[in-house]
Amino acid sequence: MLKTSASFVLGSSKSSTYPRGYASGFDSPAALLNRRFEHPALWKALMLLLMTVLSQSWSPVFAQTDIQTKTPLAPPQDVRVFDTPSDGGDSLTVIWAPAPYDSAAVRYQVLLSEGTSVADPATMKVVAEFPANQRYVRESKWPWWTRPATGDQHQYTLRSGRGVExxxxxxxxxxxxxxxNDERSIAAPGQAAPEPNWINWNQMNNLxxxxxxxxxxxxxxxxxxKREIFLRRIPGLDAVDEAIGRATELGKPILxxxxxxxxSDPSTIAAAVILGRVAKRAxxxxxxxLVPHREPITMAVCQEITKQAYLEAGKPDLYKDDSNFFITSDQFSYTAAVDGIMLRKKPAANFFMGHYFAEALLLTETGASTGAIQIAGTDSDHQLPFFVTTCDYTLIGEELYAASAYLSREPVQVGTLRGQDIGKALILGVLGIGTILATLGILFDAQWPKLFLDFFRDVK
Amino acid sequence: MTFAERMLKIDRRIIFLVIGLCTLIPLLYPVGLPIKISPEVRGVYDHIESLPEGSVFLLSLDFDPASKPELMPQSISLLRHAFRKKLRVIALTLWVSGTGMADQVVTQVAREMGKESGKDYVFLGWSPGGTAVIINMGQDLYGAFPADYNGKPTKGLSVLQGVASLRDVNYAVSLGAGNPGVEAWYVFGKDKYKFELGGGCTGVMAPGLYPLLRSGQINGLIGGLRGAAEYEILIDQKGKAVAGMDAQSATHLAIIVLVVLCNLFYFASRNIARRQSQSGA
Amino acid sequence: MIFLRRQGPLLVTLITGLVFAAQYYVPHPASEQMLTSVTKWLQIIGGFALVLGVSSLFHVHAAKIRRKEAGWGYSFVLYVGMLGTIALGFWSNGKEAIDGTMTAFGWIYNYMMVPLQGTMFAILAFFIASAAYRSFRARSREAAVLLIAAVIVMMGRVPLGEYLIPISGDLSQWILNVLNASVRRAILIGVSLGTVALSIKIIFGMERSYLGGGKE
Structure with a gap:
């Protein structure tokens, strides 16, 4: 059906009531052929134009064919070899100028040999080979302040490993x-020795x-x-007292x-800090x-924290060493044991602070089935949906770290929190500016936003 | 109590029964629905495909028996693919409780593909230290693992010829069920010792690893049973993962139906409560 | 004595904290060697710490058996299981199989540990369903959006979902790759800043409650 319609358009262009080429916006091939005989001068001019355009647009191809067939291949120019800066002394870098024949059809080989005297460069070991339109300085991970050459130069960093020592x-x-093809043109070899460096200048942005x-x-x-800083409410922490109060009323323990x-993980340290406050209230x-542990060192630290909390609360005689106890470091054996404690002892309040994996839902769902009030605080973002669904209150992400500031209201803690907020505001600002610049670059097809974006990328 | 309120407080054992049946029936009577290949799984497959014969492929089986149903099919498919491509395979585990299982899977697939220990592959076993093992391997592989799992000295094994540290590895894949896992291999491995890294994980962890994938820190991700099934299809060797996809389909559908039902009952009970409060007023 | 409990650990924290923060910026092999040595120390300390944990476990359960507390029988099972596995582990040289033959330790591993752990993980599917039924309600507009996204992702991740609603696969990919990844990055930025701030406080001794609480 479509084919019939198309041929109809081609065939009827002359007899159509519409001007020629109206339907598609372009002249159909049939119309062009018809006009060729109506206006020979126009046809000649068109052919001339077409040939000019073709000769322009295909010139690189012709040139390439020319390289492939006739002219001898020129060796890479301006080859520089040097010890890679900011490394551990196990790599060398070679840089050379781009060539007019750089394309996927032509390839570059990097050759290596030990020592300074090379009788015949053709006998050197080939350690890398890649298409000539790859490996530019701009593609490397060097930030602008350590780049050894302009972005359009070729570079290859030869590292120890994978057959090269x-x-x-x-x-x-x-x-x-x-x-x-079979032709190879080799530049004069350069010499360098890898040396270890004491400072990695590429990471100075990070520092x-x-x-x-x-x-x-x-x-x-x-x-x-100097002055008081406002802290927004964290309902999960407000509920700590409520949970402990409820456990006291019911005469049941806190887990x-x-x-x-x-x-070594900050989330565990934050959990240990909050334990101090909870233990003091308890x-x-x-x-x-009851504090069951998966890690012996954490257990030892938490024993100290709990002891100190009981001392500060004026109840050292109530402190039991056994309140912090080790179960196992195995994920699901620990989960089974804690679930058992929940079902047997029926604690009135369960606190899940720190980092969790798949055991999160197994613990919180069992806790929910016993009717305990549950408060979670975690930076394990992948488990957050489970905590939010099954717990009464959840401290999300850095709220866990903010908890000690919220509970103590000490200037050091609160100030740190404010510092974090300023840091976040800065990141947000840069993100916003970057997004606007990237959008402007695409909208106006401009290159200048890329300069700023590259700067952001390097500084990040 | 109205019907809707009663349904909202339904005994959870009934839900367990529904899920149990939805898992069991499709396993007994599989349907075999078509599975679409995702770009993240293809990322791992394509990279292994691009490796030349004799390249060094490191597979870290960082999981314990609990994650066996999801990660074992991934391990089998990856090993089959690597052996078929004639890569030199170095396998290990960072989880002590997964050592026996990892040994079984590596030995079983190697035997199936006619590969020889020490020549075509090596299973290094487990070494204490978690992430520290990665750093040690990055410095000196033979220092971190002086002997393989069977007690044979690693120095001199033909499979490890020219391999001194992680810098000599062409491609590494960590199949992780937690910590240490994919993230640890990126932070302590790829970032320091510059090798290409892919990942595999349990379904519940997969969304958490997408930022790593999007930023190019890993070049592919095999997520859960679905990812394993996709890989089985890619290597054209269907196994347990493809068989389990029908069960997963049915359970997902059951959960969706349960969520829809609970919302219907929730709105019904809310409307009744609202009407009662209006008539009371 | 107070120096060993307070100033000593703080000094160690300050020095090691600064040295290892600086180590990140030093590519020299000596710096790498130092990191490797310290990770080995950590492994050794971790090994000794296990003794601490096991002794705590023995102590707690011995007390339960002695006092005949409720469920003391389980504590007895723990003793038998633990000592029995250790003995068999030594006997089998810590190997599950020798020359393809399963050892007694391998039997425990394959026929007790593997199915028991698998069972625990499998319970997750049941708990997800019951938790979703109990809590996944469109109480607000935000919860409704969450609900719709969850249904799309659940559909898109299984063949049946893609078969019934073909677009669900692409939609779930988009949700995971764009919305999910962006939100997680935001949380990660917050968490990372919190981690850095906490580390600074610990290194400079401003946060010391992890040493046993209390201010000087």
């Missing part, structure tokens, strides 16, 4: 060859940002010491978990506290 302090000869953030935190702490990670109300 570069010994620190040993001199190597490296060069680059251009390859097309600067860390120092900047640290400075902001210290500044915010200083401000918090507190510090998560799956060890003491001691004041003379309510039993």
């Amino acid at each position: 570069l010994k620190s302090g040993t001199l190597y000869s490296i060069t680059v060859a251009t390859v097309l 600067l940002l860390a120092l900047l953030f640290g400075g902001i935190v210290f500044y915010a702490i200083g401000t918090a010491r 507190y978990m510090t998560g799956a990670h060890d003491m 001691a004041a109300y003379e309510t039993d506290l």
Whole structure:
């Protein structure tokens, strides 16, 4: 059906009531052929134009064919070999100028040999080969402040490993060859020795940002010491007292978990800090506290924290060493044991602080079935939906870290929180500016926003 | 109590029964619905396809028996693919409770593909330290694992010829059920020792690893049983994952129906309560 | 004594915190070597810490058996299971199989640990269903949006869903790749800033409650 319609358009163009080419906006081939005989001069002009355009647009192809068939291949120009800066002394970098024949059809080879004297570069070992339109400085991970050449230059970093061994302090000869079919053209080799460096300048952005953030935190702490800073309500923490009160009323224990990670993880440290506050209240109300652990060192630290909390509450005689106990480091064996404790002892309040994995729902759903009031605080974002669904209150992400500030209201803690907020505002600002610039670049097909975006990318 | 309110407080054992039946029946009577391949699973497959013969492929089976149903089919498919491509396979685990299982799967697939331990593959077993093992392997593989799981010295094994550390690995895939897993292999492995990394994980963890995938920190992700089924189809060797997809389909549908029902009952009970309060007023 | 309990640990934290923060910026092999050595120390300390945990476990359950507390029989089972597995583990040289033959330790691993752990993980599917039925209600507009997104993703992740609603696959991919990844990044940024701030406080001794609470 479609085919019939098309041929109808072609055939009827002359007799149509519409001007020629109206239907599609372009002249149909049939119409062009008809006009060729009506206006020979026009046809000649058109052919001339077509040939000119073709000769322009296909010239690189012709040129390439020319490279492929006639002219001898030129070796890579301006080859520079040097020790890769900011590394551990196990790599060398070679840089060379782009060539007019750079294309997927032509290939570059990187050649290596130990020592300074190379009798015949053709005998050097080929350690890498890739199409000539790849491996530019702009594609490398070097930020602009450590780039050894302009972005349009070719670069290859040769690292120790995968069949290549570069010994620190040993001199190597490296060069680059251009390859097309069976033909190979090799540049004069350059020499360099890999040396280890003491500073990684590529990561200075990271250090600067860390120092900047640290400075902001210290500044915010200083401000918090001078004046009071507003803290928004965190309902989960307001409910801590309510949960402990309820456990006291019912005469049932409180169950507190510090998560799956060890003491090197900030979420476990935050959980241990909150345990101190909970233990203090539990001691004041003379309510039993159970803290099952997955990690022995965390258990030892939490024992100290609990003991100190009972001491501060003025009830050292009520403290039991057994309130913190180790179960196992195995995920599901621990879960089964804690579920058993929940079902047998029926604690009135369950606290899930720290980092959790798949055991999260198994713990909280069992806790919910016993009717306990449940408060969770976690930075494990993948388990958040389960906590939100099954717990009465959930501290999300950094709220866990904010908890100690909220509970203590100490200037150091509150100031740190303010510092974090300033940091977030800065990141948000940069994100906003970046988004606007990227959008403008696409809308106006402009290159200048890319300069800023590259800057952001390097500084990040 | 109205019918809707009664239904909202239904005994959860009835829900358990529904889910149990929805899992069991499709396993007994499979339908075999078509499975579409996702780009994240194809990312891992394509990279292995692109590796030349003899390349070094490291597979870290970072899971315990609990995650066996999801991660074991992933391990089998990846090993089959790697052996078929004649890659040199280095397998290990960072989870002590997964050692025996990892040994079984590697040995079983190697035997099936006619591969020889020490020549075509090596199972290094487990070493204590979690993420520290990755750092140690990045410095010196033979220092981290002086002997393989069977006690054979790793130095001199033909499969490890030219492999001194993680820098010599062409492609690594971590099948992780938690920590240490995919993230640890990125932070302590790929970022420091510059090798390409892919990931596999349980279904519940997959959404959490998408930021790593989007930022190119991992070049592919096999998520849960679905991901394993896709990989089985890609290597054209259907196994337990494809068989389990019907059961997963049925349970997903059952949960959707349950959620819809609970919302219907919730709105019905809310309307009744509202009407009663209006008539009371 | 107070120095060993307070100033000593704080000093160790300050020095090691600064040294290892700096280590990240030093690519020299000596710095890498230092990191490797310290990770080995951590492994050794971790090994000794296990003794601490196991002794706590023995102590708690011995007390339960001695006092004949409710469920003391389970504590007895724990003793038998633990000591029995350790003995068989030594006997089998810690191997589940030797030359393809299953050892007694392997039997425990394959026929007790594997099915028991598998069962625990499988319970998750049942709990997800019951938790969803109990709590996944469109109480507000936000909850309704969450509900719709969840249904689309659940449909899109299984062949049956894609068969019934073909667009659900692409939609769920989009939700996971765009919405989910963006929100997670936002949470991660917050968490990372919190982590850095907490680390700064710990390194400089402003946060010391993890040492046993209380202010100096």
